[in-house]
Amino acid sequence: MNNDLDTHNQPLAIKAIGLVKRFGKHRAVDGIDLAIPQGIVYGFLGPNGAGKTTTMKMLATLLKPDEGSAQVMGHDLLKEPDAVRTRVSLTGQFASVDEDLNGIENLILIARLMGYSSRIAKKRASELLDAFGLQDAAKRQVKKYSGGMRRRLDIAASMIIRPDLLFLDEPTTGLDPRSRNQIWDIVRALVTTGTTVLLTTQYLDEADQLADRIAVIDHGKIIAEGTSGELKASVGSGVLHVRLLDPSTRAQAQQLLSDALGTPVRLSSDPAALAAQLAGTKAASKALAALDANQIEVSEFSLGQPSLDEVFLTLTGKPAENEEQKEGAKS
Amino acid sequence: MSEEQSMAKMRAALVEQERPPRPNGIATSLTFAWRALLKIKYVPEQLLDVTFFPVMFTLMFTYLFGGALAGSTSQYLQFLIPGILVQTVVFTTVYTGVSLNDDISKGTFDRFRSLPIWSPSPLVGALIADTVRYTIASIIVIVLGLILGFRPAGTILEIIAGIILVLIFAFSLSWIFTVIGLILQTSKAVMGISMTLLFPVTFASNIFVDPATMPGWLRATVNANPVSMLTTAVRGLMGGRVAFTEIIWVLIASAVLILIFSPITMYLYRNKR
Structure with a gap:
């Protein structure tokens, strides 16, 4: 293993030290360190409420960390949030597209916000709809899309200008197997073009299929980190x-x-x-x-x-618990 | 299409894009206004509050109370129309908070907040689009008033100036509702709290009646109410007797509202979980 060598010689997409986020008394993220190399798929694996989404939101400049610091694509998260925003895109857990508008309008909206003229925005929007297999649904309201189509549109919206780092929050939760495979193909294609992907997932299977490295997160802490092979070996x-x-x-x-x-x-x-x-x-x-x-x-x-439950059982000595109810409704 | 072909297409679409120069805050705000106006195409019902309510309020107050309050309905119309214009638009501002709350709960704003744009632009854009709705409401009230027998003494320009003054005040007042919209969990709660706030503010004013017959303490309150000042200013403009003092007070009140509530809105917006 030459982990140290890797993190020192390769440029890092994310370097974080001691990230903490408190919501009232609850420490949603409780001291997370990260060193994620560029050009890979990195997975956050953990149950609901483990702190995956909160960590991601901090790295995407949506939440200010209470403690700790991070560099995202070489820019300081706290001092240069705008520079970070030009390098990253976020596809949130709840579809971050506008369900009242149709497919092409959603993409035109983001393209216009990026600064493209109306004409180029339209061209780019239809190009992406075509590439993501949504050309037939271009004029359909997103409300009427299936879960898989919504997810694809959501990722397409993040690709108006291909980001150096893409945050994908639970990209396949609630999708049928066929849609899930389509999303997996998209993520694989994306990485070959040079984008680093940070994804969160509750499924060991998904982390195993997609992620080059995985951080297992529980109670706001990283309890194990490595390739999927290393993690499985630790579980038996x-x-x-x-x-x-x-x-x-x-x-x-x-x-x-x-x-x-x-x-x-x-x-x-x-x-x-x-x-x-x-x-x-x-x-x-x-x-x-x-x-x-x-x-x-x-x-x-x-x-x-081994299932995620078994990974957790081995790593923490107790089964993965669903903490969503405990934490209360997230807004 | 084969798997490889579609993958090739995908990769072709994902090549490095030339990044256009960063758009300014006005451009992005207008883009967000475009988004809000597009929604009217899909959900025309959302215009109900700016079409149906003004008509209902005008007819109700004119014919139910007009005769009793002012001797005849046609006389009351001259007094009421500028006031009902203020009331209609002020009530419409509640929907700004309600729709913002709805929007944020859906997650669309997470993406907006992660974009490299002037950060207030999603909110400013929504308020610009709402101003369009307020304008629709204003026109409906004035046209209905004219049909019923409202005969303003002011010139067209003075009437337009009156409407613009109402729009400026409404835009400023909306920032209170963006704060409420960001604090509360559900849009129903936003609606409830906002209406509870607005009812006393609009009724304890000179919109419907002359405060001359009110007890002294209430009259003082009513006269100090910015909604009363706005109503007096609009009545003055439409009646051809421009009330400069009130106009200046309305502009001051608008500036104060923006100075207090827009920073609070932005703080809440940036720190929303």
């Missing part, structure tokens, strides 16, 4: 899920599995199901053989990648 090679034919045999099965695997076995909410961490895949067949030898019948089993 996977999880064995077993569903029994007869729920009454679960206690015995739990004992047998933990003896065979040497790792703790969790009881799932399904009364017939259990799950256990695996040190290696070979252990799985041994564990299943142990069940068989004791006449415990298995209806299903699967070997899964």
Whole structure:
């Protein structure tokens, strides 16, 4: 590993030291340090209310940090917010397009605000609609768009002038798999053109697919950082899920599995199901053989990648909790 | 279209764009005004408050109270029309706060705030568009008044000056509602609080009645009310007797409103979560 070398020699898209944001007594962001190299996709992974969006909003100049400092694309966040704004674009968690207007009007609006003449703004707007597969919906009110179309329009609006750094806040939350794949393709295409992407997500799968590096955030702190491979290695090679034919045999099965695997076995909410961490895949067949030898019948089993819950369980010792309700309505 | 073709198209659209010179605050404000006016095309109902309400108020006050208050409805019209113009436009300013609150809750403003533009321009643009709405309301009141029998003694220019004075005051007053719109959580709450504020301010004025018969303390309050001064100024302009003192007071009140409430609005806007 040559992390130190990387951060010292490559130009950084974001360098942050000790960012803190308080909302009343609640420390939404509680001391975050970042060193994000240019030209990569960087993922913030964490449950709702972990502080991902708040951190992103600070880096996009929408919120002033209470403590700490940051440089975004070489500009000081506090001293040169306007210089930062010329280098970044933001696609917010709640679609940041105007749903009362139609697709092309939304893009013309942003292009005009960037300073383009009316004629060039129109040209650029239709060019982007075409590239993002929205040409047929150009004259349709955004209210009537599907979630995926809205997201694509939202990203297109951020691309009027391609930014050096794009903030994407939960780009695929609530999308169907096909729309999600389209967004993933867009992000991949974007990075090849040289834009650095910082995205937040609740899905390990998404971070795994897209992000070159991932920061796992919980309670306003980074609790782990690295490539997805490094994070998975820290969680173990996977999880064995077993569903029994007869729920009454679960206690015995739990004992047998933990003896065979040497790792703790969790009881799932399904009364017939259990799950256990695996040190290696070979252990799985041994564990299943142990069940068989004791006449415990298995209806299903699967070997899964660790889920976000499991990453959290390993990193924090407790499951990822949804803190949205606790934190109250965000405005 | 194949996957590769569409990807190639996407990459072509994402090549480095030449950045045009940064637009000034007036240009961006006007662009935001254009955005607000475009919405009327999609939601024409939002003109209801500037069309239906003025008509309703004028007819209601003229025919229900006019005879009793001024002896005859036609006499009351001469007194009422400048006042109802003030009342209509002042009430319309509430919608500035309501629509700002709606807009912000939808997340569109997050993008606006992250753009390299003069930061008050989304708000100033919205207020410019609202001024267009106030103008529509003013014209409706005056035209309806003329149809019903309002016969102003002032010249056309004086009548226009009266309308412009109302617009200046309304633009300034709107900044109070942008503050309320930014503080409260829902647009319903904005509506409720704003109406609660506006009712006493407009009714404890000389819009509907001459304050001469009021008890002394109330008369003093009514006369000090900027809405009364505006009404007197507009009556003067439309009646051909220009009331310079009141006009100057209205301009001072407008300047004070902007000086106090626009910085508060901007502070709240910049620090909105």
